[in-house]
Amino acid sequence: MKVRFQHVSMHFGTTEVLDDINLEVAEGEFVCILGPSGCGKSTLLNITGGFLEPSAGQVTIDGERVVGPDRRRIFVFQERGVFPWLTVEGNIGFGLFDLSDAERRGRIAHYVALVGLKGFERSYPRELSGGMKQRVEVARALAVNPDVLYLDEPFGALDSITRLQMRSELLRIWQAEKKTILFVTHDIEESVQLADRVVVLSARPGRVRRIVEIDIAHPRDLSSPRYLALRDEIFGEIGLAHKI
C-alpha cells in the first residue's frame, strides 16, 4: 500500500473535524475524497501532505510516517497557488533548484508540452486564464517528479466547460505519469468521472461512510448505465434524491 491512514482523528479546540479515518491507497491509484463542505476533507488532505499534524492516529507513505511536507508528495491548490511574480517557465521550474541548467530546461520543456502551454513559456500568470493557471500548477507539481499528488478541489474556481476539459487532461496526465492521486472534491459527478475509488465522508465530524469502487474503464461514457448507476448510488449515500 502506498498511503495508509490509521485511526486519523483531528479536532480544532473542541470542534471535532475528523473521526477515526482508516483508508489505504494503492500505488498509482486515483482516489477521490468526497464529502459535503466542512466535512474535514481538506483537513484530511493537509494532514497527508504534512501541513497539519493529526490529533490522533497517523498517516504513513511507503511505510514511513508523515511528519512534514515533502517534495516527493506535492500539493496542488486551486489555480491561486501559482507564483504571480514568475513566468510559466519560472513557475514550472520552481522546485528544480537542485538540477543542472540543461536538465532543468529539459524538464520544463517536457512539462510545458505535457500540459499544453507551448508558446506561453514567458507569460506571467496574470496574462493566463484560470484553466491555464491550473495547468501551470499541475506542471509545477509534476516537474519535481513526485510519487503522490494531492489535489484540493483544484477545478473548483473554473467554469464548467473548462472544468470538464481539465478533468480529461488530468486523466491523460495521470495515465502518462503513473502517479498516485488523492483528489478532494464536493462534486459527485467529478468523483465518478475521475476516480478508481470514491471515499464518501460524512458531515462533520468526517467519517468514512463508504468506499465506492468505480469499475468503469477510461475513457468513461457519461451516459452509460453503469456510470449513472454509480453516480446515483453516491447521491443516495449522501442522502440526496437525484431530483430538483
Next chain:
Amino acid sequence: MRFEVRGSSEEVRGGGRAGRAGRLLHSSFAPRTSNLILPLLTAAVLLFLWSAAVKITATKIFPSPVAVARGIVQLAEKKLLWAYIGDSLVRVGTGYAAAIAVGIPLGFLLGWYAPLARAVNPLIQMLRPISPLAWMPLAVIWFGIGNAAPIFLIFIASLFTIVIAAANGVRNIPPMYLQAGRNFGLSTPQLMLRVAAPAALARIAVGLRIAFGVAWLVLVAAEMIAVDSGLGYLIIDARNAGKRYDLVIGGMLLIGVIGLILDSLMRRAETWAAERR
C-alpha cells in the same frame, strides 16, 4: 496587533486612475503627454497670479517669479546650485539607504515571527509618532558637526514606515505561497528569498515610496543643523544672512521640483512591482 502604513491615501491624484487604466488597455504615450498639459497650464496660471500679486501689492519683501529665477541663476553662477543639490541628494540618499538596509530585514523578521512582532510593535508604535525633528538635539550630541547628524535624522524619518511596510507585506503573503514553497523543500532562508520577498515586494514598494517622501520632507529641518550646504541650508541661510527671500522661495521650489521628479520615478518602480504580483 496591527501594522499599518498610514498616509498611502494622502495623495491627490486627479485622473491618475483613468490614466493608469488607459495605459493598461493600450500602452501608448498619448495619455501621458496629454496628462502634462493640464498641470503645466495650472503652473502657468499660478505664476501669473503670483507675479500679478507682487506687482499690485508692491511688496518689498516677497519676490516676484522673475526675481526668484534670477536668484537661482545667481546661485548657479556661484557654482553653488549643483553643489547644494548634490549634497542634499547624497544626505537623503544615504539616510534613506541606511533606513532600507535596517528597515527591510527588521520588518521581514517582524512579519515572519509573530511573537517578535508582539514584543517590538509597541515600541515601534511609540517611537513612530515622535517627529524626527525631536531627535535634532540628540543628533547633534551624538554626531556633532558634519553630514552624519542630518543623515541620522533622515534615517529616523524614513525607518519606521519601511519597517512597518515590510512587516505588513510579509504578514499578508497568501499562506498557500509559503505552503507551496515548503512543499518543494525550501529551507526557511530560501523560502524568505524565493517566496516571501517577491510576494511582499509590491507592499514594500509602496512603503518605500512613502518613506522617501518623508525623508525628503525632513530635508530642510535636517540641514538646519550641523552643515553649511544643501537645499535646506540654502533656505535657512538665505533668510538669516541678508533676508534673501528670492533664495528662500527658490530653495523651496527646487526641493518641490526635485521631490516631484523623484516621486514619479519611485511611482514607476512601484507600478513595476505591483504588476508582478
